Amino acid sequence: MSRANRATQLANPFTDTHTHLQMEEFGFRANREYLASEFRKSNLLIINDVGYDLKSSQDALDIELGSGFEHYAFAGVHPHYAEKTLDCEIDTLEEMLSKRKFSGVGEIGLDRWWHKDENVIKRQRIVFEMQLDIASRLSLPVMLHVRSAYEEAFEIMKNFPGLKAEFHSFTGTKEELEHICDNGYYFGINGVITFKNTHLRESLSREHLNLLLIESDAPYLSPVPYRGKRNMPQYIVETYKTISSILDIDLEKLKETVRYNFYDFISKEY
Ligand SMILES: [Zn+2]
Structure with missing residues (x-):
């Protein structure tokens, strides 16, 4: 166990399993010190940055938060970008992933909510399957973005x-x-769970705790009381608190559970 690892375990930090700090909304390079200090203040010390095309994947890997943090990165082509991604770029993605710096492939998947054109969906499926194939060959986990296409995604999987x-x-x-x-797959819950009247509250149950991951998906989907503002990873504390109360599970225990679930997901020893 590394020193950073021991430190984070003592502090029982929050884990953000899915965020996009590389997006220009954060101006990460200019605001690095400030952002890192905000995360430290909130005890958010484990952060997974997720790509959505080649550049954002490389940028995710290049994020440096400094000492005391565990930072991970995923590389992948999001279904929104499938149409303009060439096959040779998927080859480049494979090269990037085979260097073993990334912890997984994502976010990848199918989106029939935004995209209705069957030609676009067809390309989404091809790009999705190519990336699943890479993940299989490299034994890497995948983070799926699936909207209005659950059954189709299951069939492909x-x-x-x-x-x-x-x-x-x-x-x-x-x-x-x-x-x-x-099917033994994990699921990620974000700020939507804090919204009043969401049916998601009824979907959650304690029996699925071993597959639960919690995510900010910042800069999107701010939890209450920040709803409508740009999301920041540290607001994830509100999402943890809401889930802790819905499932009637101690917050400290929930933090531990999500951290270990995430380590299991990325096959990291702890
Ligand atoms: Zn995302």
Whole structure:
């Protein structure tokens, strides 16, 4: 165990399993000191930065928060960018991933919510399957962005048995969550759970705790009381508190559970 690892375990920090600090909203280079100090103040010391195209993936890897943090990065092409991504760029992605600096592949998937054109969906599927194939060959976990396409995604995933996967930004029904968990996949809950009247509260249950990941998805989806403002990773504390009260589980225990789930997901020893 590294020294940083021991320090974070003593502090029982919060883990943000999915954020996008590389996005220009954060002006990371200029605001690095400030952001790191805000995260430290909130005891948010474990952060996973997720790419959505080649550049943002490399930028995710290049983020440096300084000492005391555990920082991880995922590389992948998001379904929004599938249409303009060339096959040769997927080859470049594979080269990037095979250097073993990234902890996984993501975010990748299918989005029929934003995209209705079947030609666009067709390309999404191809790019998705190419990346699942890379993840399988390199034994890396995948973070999935799936909207209005759960069943289709499950069908595709059947062709990649043994692959570790997480349905990020899960907002579905109890039945969908059960299906995800029955298949041994993880699911990510973000600030949406803090919104009043969300049906997501009824979907969650303690029996799925071993597959739960908590994420900010900053700069999107701010939790209450920041709803409508740009999201910041440290606001994730509100999401943890809400889940702790819904599931009636001690906050400290929840932090520990999510941290270990995340380590399991990325096959990190602890
Ligand atoms: Zn995201």
